[in-house]
Amino acid sequence: MQALRVGLGVALLGGWELASRLGVIDPFFWGRPSGVAERIYIWSTQGTAQGPLWQQVAVTLEETVIGFLIGVALGIVAGIVLGRNRLLSEILAPYIKALNSIPRVVLGPLFIVSLGLGMPSKVALAVVMVFFVVFFNAFQGAREAERNLIANARILGASPRQVTTEVIVPSAMSWIIASLHTSFGFALVGAVVGEFLGSTQGLGLVIATAQNTFNVNGVFASIFILAAVALVAEAVITAIENRLIRWRPNALVDVAI
């Protein structure tokens, strides 16, 4: 199994390399793996045009994580509050639908103009990317909390606030955690797109610079670095998930995907 997996990766990269060497595809437009590897090596030893590579990664990661955390926190709070309050949710429903229908990345220019080229504009974009995903999951989770459990808590003497913290939030937790996987990816998109649109640092800027100089290997190199970052984050989130929902049968989620 493992051998087949590795074999597939080698075949794909080898085929790419070979095709570009034999002139089947033009390396100017499609790059080649050895060029990408060389580019990553050069960046990590000599730094990028924007400064050391680790610093670009750190900047993007920082924007992503801050945006992710703020977006998740806001999403959970808003989802639970609206999930518990039918009147409020019905008043706000059309506005939420309207806001949700806006493709989030088009808000990027707005944030760049109002918050500047620095970190806040990227964080803001990451927040709006994450917020709705988490919000809808928290909302649904709060709505679907089992009536029996709520009744039981009330019988046992729970106040409305205790019903929220002791029944609604834990019920919604599996929904919320499921949304964290997607939303971290969205946070990364928000940060990188924000950097495309205007920034002084970050992997998005590295990609934009490589694109402007027709450095395809540079674009691919950034993509590989981003993918590695996303995979590590995914592993961290899965670990957190298994800790938080160990009460659930088969809490060890299959991570083969």
Next chain:
Amino acid sequence: MKGGAADGRPPVIRLSGVTKNFRTPSGDAYTALRDVNMEVRAGEFCAIVGPTGCGKSTTLALVSGLEPVSEGDIDVLGSANPKPGARVGYVFQSDAVFPWKSVLDNVAAGPRYRGARDAEAKARARDWVERVGLRGFERYYPHQLSGGMRKRVALAQSLITEPEILLMDEPFSALDVQTRSLMEDELLAIWSSTSASVLFVTHDLEEAIALADRVFVFSAGPGTIKGNYVVDLPRPRNVSEIRFEPRFARIYQEIWSDLRDEVLVSYERAKRAH
């Protein structure tokens, strides 16, 4: 030992002329209970039997205060407007223990909601976990337990709040026969050590007679009380043996003749609905 009938003691639950209407999702009114009159006295173990959909569970919801009555008067422990979370316990038909809490935390939930300190709540919970025979399972989560064990958790969770009235909605219907009579015996043993009144809903007439001092027969929906029978079998009882007593069979026959008609009515209705 408790007497068969608790005559002379004050009633803890009284329903007079109680009707309960629900609104269905399509907007129609649906009458679950019509003009129900019943009384449960302090320390009495009462059972409600009746066909499916006769409003048995609705009665418990009204007594617990989870649902308000539509018409008529209700009096639960001197309150005309019962609120959940007071002195009434409720063991639900389906699992209502919190799946994300360990056995110990589940049992400690009631005292904690009522303001007990964590250490105190846990100490009391440990005691109750032991009393329902789950010692050694304090750290388990509900999904790791069998159905019977989860019922024990539910029972301990409810009894730790020392309810004066314990409502039970077909609590053992999902259990296999052996586990079930074991749990029934244990329920009787635990109940005899408290002074709680019990209102026990079941569709199983044998279970009702084996456990209760008094059996209410509900008619097919809208539910109303068709009969009220005193079960004067001696206590303490062993539920698997008491079924062979001649007096048990006589009481069973008497109640069944009443119940059979209602079950038939309900069955015919269900057939027509298809």
